Amino acid sequence: MSGGNDDGRHPTSGPPPDQPPRIPLPRASVEDTGRPLPALADLGDPAPRDPAPRAAAPLVLEHRVLKALLGAWALAACSPEETAAVEEHLGDCGACADEARRLREAVGLLHPAESLDLDPALRARVLQGCLERRPPRIPVPEWASPYDAETARLDALLQDFGDAEWHAPVRLRWFEKDEPTSRRTTVAGVIAHLLTVDGLVAVALGLEDPMGEVAADRPTPAARTDAYWRASHFPPTRAVRAPWREQTHALVRTVAFTGGAGDAGGGAAGKLAVPYGDFELPLHDAMLDRAFECWVHAEDIADAVDYPYEPPSGSDLHQMVGLAARLLPTVLSARRRAGLAAPPPGRHLVPAGEPGRSLRLEIEGSGGGEWLIPLDSPAAVGSAEHEVAHVALDGAEFCRLAAGHVSPAEAAAGQVGDRAAIRDVLLAAASLSRM
Incomplete structure (x- = not known):
């Protein structure tokens, strides 16, 4: 037999120059032929195999x-x-x-960046180490540093979120008329809420309002948030992160340029009024308020995606607790006028600057301290000699009470003294919360 192909070429010869090379088809497996498999003896291995494979000899x-x-x-x-x-x-x-x-x-350096649950005090320590080597030309005021830290922590949490996380359901919680209230939204909706309420501070500083024309006749945080949600793509998407992030940077830069960095009270710039619709706060308190809200809602987001999130550093938490303690006498007075709190004994107000009945608020743990809360008048002075009650709480737990995430009945770890005064102060703390 010649062994040639139909075209007369030798089987080992290649294709003509004008034709592409032939690619051989894969060989059929013996299992696909339907024929019985050969026995081990037929393969030249008559001896039985060891139950365990022998280790290959090292190269x-x-x-x-x-x-x-x-x-x-x-x-x-x-x-x-x-x-x-x-x-x-x-x-x-x-x-x-x-x-x-x-x-x-x-x-190890080639691995992509991974999300880390960092110690909240790490940022402060790193910045302190850097500033000891080279002081900043324009330092951030002490009262603005908690906002700077908390927005940076939240931004780090958001950086690796996919679409599923951005649309994870979140329930905003607060107290209204001494009753727990909630509103359902998404992670993106929470960032939109922070964007619109931070916009109140931006407008007070002369910056652009993130809501534009939508902000007309929307003075309160809740009204601004509702208007933004209705006017924007709803539910909001991950695109909201960029304007929120840019606004936080602009706020920190602006308060750094306005001065007051060396004054704990904020100087002239720190006393600039920031209107919230039915009340207003000086700028240094408004920045603390926005830092507090950023942390609280970051916890809401972390809970929604099942991620651990630590409270702020001790120094920042102390400032937040101090803000709530300073607001309590005014809130308590407003609740009395609304008939939600008992009037002071004798139905008379203590003159401004005079000592009156006081409640000692003791905050334990990180950010702890003690504050004497005047009970009879916002203008009165807290006095240890006129102390009628003592309440002890953990710092983070007190902040969650002020955020409306914990009921007054569940918050206090220790209570001694006038029960009515304690109840009024704890309810006043819960009424600090808002959407």
């Missing part, structure tokens, strides 16, 4: 070859035999062991 490679494999070994790209040979060699060769360690460390 014997020259030093130059093993050194060339170190890069692939660091990337975990070697075969099992090569890996065994390299690791055996590293136990005998110090120079290659040092090189392998350096390569493994370099590979």
Whole structure:
């Protein structure tokens, strides 16, 4: 037989120059033919096999070859035999062991950034270390640093969110008329809420209102949020992160340029009034208020995506608690006028600057301290001599009470003294909350 093909060419000869090369078809497996498989004896292995496979003999490679494999070994790209040979060699060769360690460390730098649940005090420590080496030309005021820190922490939490996380359901909670109230939204909706309410501070500083024309006749935080949700793409999407982030940076830059960095009270710039519709706060308190809201809603977001989130650093938490303690006498007075709190004994107000009945608020843990809350008049002075009640709470727990996330009945860890005064102060703390 000639063994030639139909076209007369020899089977080992290639295709003509004007035709593409032929690609051989894959060979059929013996399992696909329907024929019985050959016995082990037919394959030249008559002896029974050991129950456990024998270890393959290690490769014997020259030093130059093993050194060339170190890069692939660091990337975990070697075969099992090569890996065994390299690791055996590293136990005998110090120079290659040092090189392998350096390569493994370099590979670690190639990994993408991962989300880390960092200590909230880490940012403050890093900044302090940097500022000790080179003071800033324009320092951020002390009363604005909590806002700077909390917005940075929330932004770090958001950086790796996918679409599923941005649309995760979140329930905003607060107290209204001494009753728990809630509103359902999404993670993106929470950031939109922060954007619109932070816009009140932006407008007071002369910056652009993120709501534009939608903000007309919308003076309160709740009204602004509702208007933004209705006017924008609803539910909001991850696109809301960029304007929120830019606005937080603009606020921090602006308060840094306006001065007052060396004055704990904020100086002239810190006393600039920020209207909230039915009340107003000086700028230094408004920035603390926005830091507090940012942390509270960051916890809401973290709970929605099942991620741990720590309270603020002790110094920042102390400032937030101090703001709530300073607001309590005014809120308590407003509740009395609305018939929601008991009038002071004798139905008379203590003159401004005079000591009156007081409640000692003791905050334990990080950010702790003690505050004497005047009970009879916002203008009165807290006095230890006129103390009628004592309440002890954890710092983060008190802030969650002021945020409307914890009921007054569940908040206090210790209560001593006038029960009516304690009840009125705890309810006043809960009424600090709002949407």
